[in-house]
Amino acid sequence: MSASNLETRYRRLLRALPRWYREEREEEMVALFLEERDDSTDLEHGWPGWGETWATLGLAVRTRLDGGGVRVLAPGAVVRLVALLGLVGLSAEEVTAGVAQAVRWALGWPLVPDRQPHVGLLLAAALAALLAGRRGTAAVLAVVSALPGAWWFVSSAVQGDAARSTVTWALVSLPLWVTAACLVAGFHRDAPPPSRRTWTRGTAAVWLAGLALVPLELVTAASAVRPVAVVALLVVAVAHLVTSRPGGAWPSALTVCVLVLLPESVRVVLVAGVPDAGVRAVAVGRVVALVAVGVALGVTRARRRRLTPSPVPGSPTR
Amino acid sequence: MTEQTFLVLTALAEEPLHGYAIVRSVAALSEGRTRLRVGTLYGVLDRLVADGLAERDREEVHQGRLRRYYRITETGYRALSAEVARLSANVRAASGVLRARGLAGGAL
Numbered sequence: 001m002s003a004s005n006l007e008t009r010y011r012r013l014l015r016a017l018p019r020w021y022r023e024e025r026e027e028e029m030v031a032l033f034l035e036e037r038d039d040s041t042d043l044e045h046g047w048p049g050w051g052e053t054w055a056t057l058g059l060a061v062r063t064r065l066d067g068g069g070v071r072v073l074a075p076g077a078v079v080r081l082v083a084l085l086g087l088v089g090l091s092a093e094e095v096t097a098g099v100a101q102a103v104r105w106a107l108g109w110p111l112v113p114d115r116q117p118h119v120g121l122l123l124a125a126a127l128a129a130l131l132a133g134r135r136g137t138a139a140v141l142a143v144v145s146a147l148p149g150a151w152w153f154v155s156s157a158v159q160g161d162a163a164r165s166t167v168t169w170a171l172v173s174l175p176l177w178v179t180a181a182c183l184v185a186g187f188h189r190d191a192p193p194p195s196r197r198t199w200t201r202g203t204a205a206v207w208l209a210g211l212a213l214v215p216l217e218l219v220t221a222a223s224a225v226r227p228v229a230v231v232a233l234l235v236v237a238v239a240h241l242v243t244s245r246p247g248g249a250w251p252s253a254l255t256v257c258v259l260v261l262l263p264e265s266v267r268v269v270l271v272a273g274v275p276d277a278g279v280r281a282v283a284v285g286r287v288v289a290l291v292a293v294g295v296a297l298g299v300t301r302a303r304r305r306r307l308t309p310s311p312v313p314g315s316p317t318r
Numbered sequence: 319m320t321e322q323t324f325l326v327l328t329a330l331a332e333e334p335l336h337g338y339a340i341v342r343s344v345a346a347l348s349e350g351r352t353r354l355r356v357g358t359l360y361g362v363l364d365r366l367v368a369d370g371l372a373e374r375d376r377e378e379v380h381q382g383r384l385r386r387y388y389r390i391t392e393t394g395y396r397a398l399s400a401e402v403a404r405l406s407a408n409v410r411a412a413s414g415v416l417r418a419r420g421l422a423g424g425a426l
Contacts, residue, residue, distance in 0.1 A: 025360060031383035032337040033356045055357030062361055192369065 004043035007034060013048050016060040062188065079186035081253035084194055085236070086179025087127040087142070088203050089229035089257075094120020096210035096228045100217035109218075119145050119176070126183070127203060131196045135187045142180040149173030171264040175229070178260050206232045219278060230265070230286045233257055237293045241300055251301055258294040265290055319401045325352055326362050327371060327390060327398045334375040334389035337363075363388060371397050 003011070010033050014026055037046065048056070062076075098117050105111060122145035130138035153169040210228045233254065240250050268283045319327075322344075329335060329343035340363075341354050354362075366372035371394035375387035390398070 027384040028337060028386050029356050029360060031380075031385060032341070032359070034383070035338045052355050052357065055355035055361075057357075059357040059361045063364070 004034075006037060006043045006046045006048075009046075010034075010048050010052075013053060013056050016057055018060070018063055021063050076186055076191065077249035078252040078256065079182045080191060080194070081249045082256050083142075083179055083182035083186050084127075084130075084199060085233070085253060085257055086175060086182065086260075087123050087130070088199070088206050089232045090175060090179060091120055091123040091127060091203075092206045092210040092232055093226050093228040094123065095207050096213055096217060099211060100214045103214065103218060119148075123179075127199075130183070130187065131194060131199055133193060135191075139180075139184045139187065142183045146173065146176040146180040149176055168267065171267050174264065175260050178256075209235065216282070227282050227286055230261060230289050233261070234289045234293055237297065241296055251297055255294065255297050258290050258297070262287070262290045262294070319397070320362075322352065322354065322358065322362050323366065324398075324401055324405075326354075326359070327366065327394055327401075330372055330388060330390040331395065331398060334387045336378070336385040336387050338385070340388070366394065369397075370394075 007030060010030060011026070014022055014029060017025075033048070033052070037043065039046075094117060097112075098120060101111055101117075122141050126138045126141035126145065129135075129141060149169060150173065153166065153173060156166045156169050209232060213228055213231065216227070237254050240254065265283065265287045269280075269287055325344045325347050326340055328347055329340050332343070335343060337356070337359060341359060344352055344354055363372065367374070367388075370391060372388050372390050375389040377387070378385045
C-alpha cells in the first residue's frame with residue numbers, strides 16, 4: 001500500500017513525538033487518523049488540520065515531560081517531585097527564619113535584615129493550593145514568589161552591576177525559579193495529583209524539624225546561609241537510601257535538588273567571605289552535606305544500574 | 319477526572335475497543351459534543367493505562383492497518399463508579415437549587 005500525501009504529512013507531524021513513543025504507537029495512530037479521511041482529493045492535497053496538529057503537539061509535550069505511562073521512569077514524575085520538595089524545603093526555611101525573627105523581636109535582640117517572609121507565605125499557600133487540587137492557583141503563587149528574585153537579577157544585569165552581583169542574584173534565586181518552573185511544567189491537567197496525606201505529613205515533619213534549628217539560627221544568624229532546606233534534603237536522602245527500593249523518581253529528584261542548592265552554597269564559602277565563625281561553620285557544613293548526598297546518590301545509582309536489567313522501551317508498566 | 323477521560327472510560331466499560339471505535343463511541347455518548355482528536359485520545363489512553371484504569375487487549379490488522387484494542391480494568395470500573403457517584407451528587411444538588419427557584423432543569 002503506497003502512502004498518500006496526507007499520510008506522509010501526518011507522519012511528518014508525528015515526528016514531534018519522541019522516537020520511543022513513535023516506535024510504539026505510530027502505526028496505530030496513522031491507522032486511526034486515516035479512518036475518516038478517505039476522500040481522494042483530501043488524501044492528495046489535504047493536511048492534518050489545526051485541531052490535530054495542536055492535539056499532537058500537546059501529546060508531544062506531555063510524553064516528553066510525563067512519559068505517558070509508557071516508560072518506566074517518567075521525567076514528569078521527577079519534575080513534580082522536585083516541585084514538591086522545593087515547596088516543602090523552601091517554605092520550611094522561611095518558617096524557621098520567621099520564628100527566629102519573632103523570638104529575636106520578643107527578646108529585644110537586633111533583627112536579621114534581608115528576610116523575605118512573603119516568600120515563605122506564598123510557597124506555603126502554593127503547597128496548600130496544590131494539595132487541595134488547585135493547580136492553577138499553586139502555579140500562580142509559586143511564580144509570584146519567584147518574581148522578586150527575577151526582578152533583582154534582571155535589574156542588576158541591565159544596570160551593569162558587577163558581574164558578581166548579577167551571578168549572586170541568579171544563584172540565590174535558582175531554587176525558587178526551579179521550584180516554580182517544575183510546578184508549572186509538571187502539574188498539568190492530566191498529571192496525577194500528589195498524595196494529600198503523605199505530603200501534609202511530610203511538610204509538618206520538615207517544618208517541625210526546621211523549628212528545631214531555631215536555636216542554631218538565634219546563636220549564629222544562620223539564616224544568612226539558609227541551612228534548613230539542606231538539612232531537610234539530607235534527612236530525606238538518608239531515609240531514601242536506607243529504606244527505598246531501586247528505581248522511581250526519588251534518586252533523580254534528589255540529585256536535581258543537590259545540583260540546584262550546591263552552587264549558592266559553594267559561592268558563600270569560596271566567594272562571599274563570611275566573617276562570623278559560626279555562620280562560616282554552618283556554610284561549610286552545608287556544602288559538605290550536599291556533596292555527601294550527591295556522592296551517595298551517584299554511587300547507589302551506579303551500583304543499582306549494574307544489578308538491575310534495563311527496562312524494555314515501550315512496554316507498558318502496569 | 320476530565321470529561322474526555324470519563325467518556326473514554328465509559329466507552330471501554332461496554333466492551334474492549336480499538337481507537338476508532340472509541341472515538342465513535344465517545345461521539346455517540348456525548349451526542350456529538352465531544353470529538354476526540356488522535357493526539358487527544360492517545361493522551362487519555364496513556365494516562366488511563368499508566369493509572370491502571372485500562373490496559374491493552376488484543377491486536378488486529380484491518381485493511382492492512384494495525385488496530386490495537388483496549389479494555390477497562392477492575393480499578394477502572396471502580397474509578398468510573400466513584401466518578402458517576404460524584405457527578406450524580408452534583409447533579410442532585412444543582413437540580414435541588416433550580417427546583418427551589420422554580421426553574422426548568424430542576425426536575426429529576
